Amino acid sequence: MGRLIAIGDIHGRLSKLEGLIDKIAPQENDQIIFLGDYIDRGPESYQVVEYVKKFKKLFKLTLTLRGNHEDFVVSLFKGNMSQYLRNIWLEDNGGKLTLSSYKKAGHFLKIHQDFFMSLPVYYETEKYIFCHAGVRPGIPLNKQKMSDLLEIREPFLSSEQNFGKIIVHGHTMVNSPEILFNRINIDTGAGHYGPLTAIELPSLKIWQQM
Numbered sequence: 001m002g003r004l005i006a007i008g009d010i011h012g013r014l015s016k017l018e019g020l021i022d023k024i025a026p027q028e029n030d031q032i033i034f035l036g037d038y039i040d041r042g043p044e045s046y047q048v049v050e051y052v053k054k055f056k057k058l059f060k061l062t063l064t065l066r067g068n069h070e071d072f073v074v075s076l077f078k079g080n081m082s083q084y085l086r087n088i089w090l091e092d093n094g095g096k097l098t099l100s101s102y103k104k105a106g107h108f109l110k111i112h113q114d115f116f117m118s119l120p121v122y123y124e125t126e127k128y129i130f131c132h133a134g135v136r137p138g139i140p141l142n143k144q145k146m147s148d149l150l151e152i153r154e155p156f157l158s159s160e161q162n163f164g165k166i167i168v169h170g171h172t173m174v175n176s177p178e179i180l181f182n183r184i185n186i187d188t189g190a191g192h193y194g195p196l197t198a199i200e201l202p203s204l205k206i207w208q209q210m
């Protein structure tokens with residue numbers, strides 16, 4: 001087994017992803033875990049998904065988790081996205097930029113439907129639980145609601161509880177990686193003006209790309 005490395009929210013920033021992967025220089029036996037939010041906000045959502053799909057083919061141990069932004073698209077495909085939610089996604093959450101990135105590339109979102117639909121919501125190892133947003137304190141992992149794993153902020157973020165395993169997550173932007181006894185947050189706002197962050201576990205080695 002090689003290195004275990006988690007990568008935070010990318011949000012359509014291809015150059016940050018490419019630069020970060022160059023720095024990490026992944027090897028065949030490394031396991032890279034993407035924490036979700038590949039799309040929205042940045043200008044290159046289509047290209048980021050293409051990159052991640054190719055990366056998975058090259059590095060077979062790679063895992064790509066679902067973020068709340070991919071979940072918007074999944075509900076779009078399932079046909080159960082309300083008009084209200086659709087507007088929030090398009091106007092407030094960067095969905096319009098995602099659609100235009102696909103359009104410019106000459107594709108519909110549907111070209112990546114299988115990818116979006118296949119993304120698991122969490123992944124567990126002996127020491128860690130990887131998920132996009134976090135967990136609801138006091139509830140066992142197998143009883144967690146999908147909406148919490150994808151969207152929770154409080155009371156997770158200020159919880160002093162030991163979750164049994166360290167939760168490695170993104171979703172809530174921080175200025176620099178947050179490494180606490182019970183959780184690790186590596187969403188450093190790549191979708192806006194922050195860098196994209198990766199962390200190696202258990203060494204806590206960090207890579208960033210602006």
Ligand SMILES: [Mn+2]
Pocket residue numbers: 009011037067170171172187
């Ligand atoms: Mn995000």
